[in-house]
Amino acid sequence: MDREWNDNQPIYRQLRDRVVAMILDGVLKEGDPLPSVRVVAAEYRVNPLTVLKGYQQLVDEQLVESRRGRGMFINEGARSLLLQGERQKFLTEEWPRVHATIARLGLKAEELLDGGSKAKPASSTPSTNNPGEEPKS
Amino acid sequence: MKPRIAITLLLVLMAATAFAQSDAQKSFDNLKALAGEWEGAVTADPPTDMVPAGTRAHVTMRVTSRGNALVHEMQAPGTPLDPTKYDHPVTMIYTDGDHLNLVHYCDAGNRPHMLARKSADGKTVEFDFADLSGGNDYGHMYHAVFTTIDANHHTEDWTYMMPGDKPMHARMDLRRVN
Numbered sequence: 001m002d003r004e005w006n007d008n009q010p011i012y013r014q015l016r017d018r019v020v021a022m023i024l025d026g027v028l029k030e031g032d033p034l035p036s037v038r039v040v041a042a043e044y045r046v047n048p049l050t051v052l053k054g055y056q057q058l059v060d061e062q063l064v065e066s067r068r069g070r071g072m073f074i075n076e077g078a079r080s081l082l083l084q085g086e087r088q089k090f091l092t093e094e095w096p097r098v099h100a101t102i103a104r105l106g107l108k109a110e111e112l113l114d115g116g117s118k119a120k121p122a123s124s125t126p127s128t129n130n131p132g133e134e135p136k137s
Numbered sequence: 138m139k140p141r142i143a144i145t146l147l148l149v150l151m152a153a154t155a156f157a158q159s160d161a162q163k164s165f166d167n168l169k170a171l172a173g174e175w176e177g178a179v180t181a182d183p184p185t186d187m188v189p190a191g192t193r194a195h196v197t198m199r200v201t202s203r204g205n206a207l208v209h210e211m212q213a214p215g216t217p218l219d220p221t222k223y224d225h226p227v228t229m230i231y232t233d234g235d236h237l238n239l240v241h242y243c244d245a246g247n248r249p250h251m252l253a254r255k256s257a258d259g260k261t262v263e264f265d266f267a268d269l270s271g272g273n274d275y276g277h278m279y280h281a282v283f284t285t286i287d288a289n290h291h292t293e294d295w296t297y298m299m300p301g302d303k304p305m306h307a308r309m310d311l312r313r314v315n
Contacts, residue, residue, distance in 0.1 A: 005224075009275070010243070010244045010245040010246065010275050011224050011244055012244075012245075012275070013245075013275055036186075036187065036188070036189045036192070037179075037187050037188045037189070037192055038188070038189055038191055038192040038193070041192065041213045042213060042214075042215075045213050045215075045216045045223055045224070046213055046223075046224045047194065047211050047212055047213055047224045047225070047226065048179045048188070048192050048193070048194050048213060048307075049179070049194070049211065049295060049297070049307050050224050050226075050244070052179075052181060052187060052188060052305065052307055053276075053297055053299065053305060055187045056187070056299060056303075056305045057299065057300075059187075060299065060301065060303060066185055066186040066187060067186065068186065069186065070186065071186050071187075071189070072186060072187055
């Protein structure tokens with residue numbers, strides 16, 4: 001994970017987003033352990049309470065779970081849950097704007113598919129860029 | 138008879154006000170005595186595997202503004218004191234009239250304001266949430282308790298209200314390192 005933080009969101013939220021990106025990218029797989037608050041705080045020089053907040057957010061979203069005496073683990077189904085959320089977000093927040101642009105420009109489905117096949121694959125999380133992709137898990 | 142009742146009431150009110158002022162000041166003076174560098178264990182309440190034994194925090198407290206304010210900073214141990222780069226949430230504690238106030242400057246971009254309850258001995262100072270400036274998209278600090286054990290040992294309990302109003306509670310058991 002990157003050690004740099006931006007000023008757009010609180011660090012705990014950025015920490016949560018990084019774990020989410022790692023789950024979507026397959027870097028963290030379901031059942032994988034998460035490093036403890038102590039390790040993350042020391043390695044990334046972040047206040048332990050901040051790490052705790054980030055992890056609590058992941059627990060609240062049912063993406064990670066605590067296993068008694070063993071630590072924190074990525075939940076089964078976490079990737080599907082995230083993809084579902086990201087797809088919904090795309091369809092409700094981004095797609096209406098994209099759809100309006102397509103209608104305004106009079107683009108046809110063939111042109112979009114042709115343009116899409118020529119476009120470079122994006123390097124960000126697959127959820128937003130490939131909304132039709134099926135969960136691998 | 139009526140003037141006598143009025144005078145009695147006035148005296149009672151004055152005594153109550155004087156007590157409140159001294160109570161806030163006593164608590165503030167006790168907190169100012171904690172000025173220095175502190176380090177110790179962090180635990181979650183209820184305990185969770187997220188926070189294993191050995192998780193530690195560093196706290197710096199210093200009196201500023203000619204004794205009118207106390208600055209409190211939290212950080213990971215060993216982190217350079219560079220709040221522009223690292224995660225060092227700042228809290229300011231000060232008296233305003235007969236109230237002891239706490240404002241936490243969160244990296245979530247908001248500033249929760251808390252007010253201290255009356256403390257019988259000033260050793261345990263408990264702050265309750267009063268109001269919030271800045272947004273509440275990412276939650277906010279909600280409650281704080283400082284308990285002085287002795288000159289070299291105190292505990293801090295912090296409650297953060299996560300989005301959806303889910304409280305998250307952490308305790309720091311701190312020993313003076315400087």
